Amino acid sequence: MITTASTTPATRTSTRKTIIGTGIGNAVEWYDWAIYATFTPFIASQLFSKSDPASAVLSTLAIFAVGFVARPFGGFLFGWIGDRIGRKASMTLAVGLASVGSLMIGIAPTFAAVGAWASLTLLVARLIQGLAHGGELPSSQTYLSEMAPKEHRGYWATLIYTSGTVGILFGTLLGAVLNMTLSTEVMNAWGWRVPFLIGAAMGLYALIMRSRLHETDVFEGEASAEKRAPIWPQIVRHRKQALQVIGLTVGLTVIYYIWGVVAPSYATTALKIDRGEALWAGVIGNIVFIAALPFWGKLADRIGRKKVLWAGAIGAGIMHFPMTALLKDSAWQLAVSMSVMLIFIAASAAIVPAVYAELFPTSIRTVGVGVPYSICVAVFGGTAPYLQQWLGTTVQMPQLFNVYAVLLLAISAVFVFTIPETKGKDLTL
Structure with missing residues (x-):
């Protein structure tokens, strides 16, 4: 539980609601990523033609990337809602829409039954999820940053990737359990649908929890005239900060997708490591990641944001090639390489939600983060799994x-030079 020594019972209750309401919705979004990546082979075999399995997998990964195209639109839409109507409203609507996308995938007809309509259903569902996911992260991290004590905002910010990784971990564990308990025939028939239906139910629960949250004092205290100020002129005025968000995100999003999201699936499809063993290796790596996050968050509150960001980017850059060389043909290699990389990735992941919020004023904070972040994730993060698969298996130049x-x-390391040190910044200023 994220608390401080002087926390009163009423404040503890409010803190608990903030953590659960913010965390559960964020976990659902990341769970959606994980199960799509984990169950890519099954989706490919059921919602695309079986005549060319390799092409079906690439098409499934391409739709994973296409879903990210909607994220910038979601960043603007839900960012506008967050900055005009409220952080709470934006968070609630985003998680509700995401659950609709999960439900659509869970009940999608197969290619054998309806032909290309199956692939189209998947595409529409991922676009809906992309729209929702584009608004989820900026809304939730803005809400969390404004609710956090300024002296501990770096530590509180670790909830974003902690809850998100719990979502990934749950999706990975679910994949491992289903792989162990269900036959391949059953998985192809209906087993692969179970995680998406669970995701829809989790989204509904998150929607209810978020509807019970209180709006942040920072947002409610913002002058009415400021809140009515046109959005686009403010975006233009803060274009430097928007560019900094992109620069800080570009390295983190790709390296995180490589090692934190798609590594088990890539190990299975490209390196032929047993699917169940690869999933369990992924569980180990993500547990290490969760353990590392609070360490970096607390350190950033003590020594500053920039030093921690440099440690993460430089450390991950130095270790990427050795860990890639280590990963060849066994699950223990996957577990070790993921764990080492995710320790360094955790440095940036732990505190960027706080850093993003600290770059912008209250009146533009949600949309100011949401649009550039979503553009960056769409262009670089969404295409990372496809590029990795294509360069590794088709071009044979991994x-x-x-x-x-x-x-x-x-x-990203260079962009750290361009940002101010924002440790302990008062977000009402």
Whole structure:
């Protein structure tokens, strides 16, 4: 539980509601990523033509990327709602829409039954989820940052990736359990649908929890004239901060997708590691990641944001090639390489939600983060699994993708020089 020594019972209750309401919705979004990546082979075999399995997998990954195209639109829409109507309203609507997308995938007809309509249903569902996910992160991290004590905002910010990783971990564990208990025939018939139906139910629960949250004092205290100020002129005025969000995100989003999201699936499809063993290795790596997050969050509250961001980007860049070389043909190699990489990735992941919020004023904070962040994730994060698969299996030049990832980390490290040190910043100013 994230608390301080002087917390009163009433404040503890409010803190608990904030953590649960913010965390559960964020977990649902990341759970959606994990199960799509984990169950890609089954989705490909059921919602695309079986005549060319390799093409079906690439098409499934392409729709994973296409879903990210909707994220910038979601960042603007839900950012506008968050900055005009309220952080709570934006968070609640976003998680509700995401659950609709999960339900659509869970009940989608197969390619054998309706042909290309099955693929189209998947595409529409991912676009809906992309729209919702584009608004989820900026809304939830803005809400959390404004609710946090300024002296502990870096620590509180770790809830975003902690809850998100719990969602990924749950999705990965579910995949491992289903893989162990159900036959391949049953998985192909209906087993692969179970995680998406669970995701829809979790989204409904998150919607109810978020509807009970209180709006942040920072937002409610903002002058009415400021809140009515046109959005676009403010976005233009804060274009430097928007560019900084993109620069700080570009390396993190690609390296995180590589090692935190798609590594077990890639190990299965490209390296032929047993599916169940790869999923359990992914569980180990994500547990290490969760354990590392609060360490970096507390450290950033003590020594500052910039030093921690540099440690994460430089450390991940240095270790990427050795860990990639280690990963060859066994699950223990996957567990070790994921764990080492995720320790360094955790440095940036722990505090960027706070850093983003600290770059913008209250009147533009949600949309100011949401639009550039979503654009960056759509262009670089959404395409990462496809590029990795294509360069590794089709072009047979996997090292090109590794060079690409490390160069993006270098760009993020350089951008750290451009931001001010915001440790302990008062967000009402």
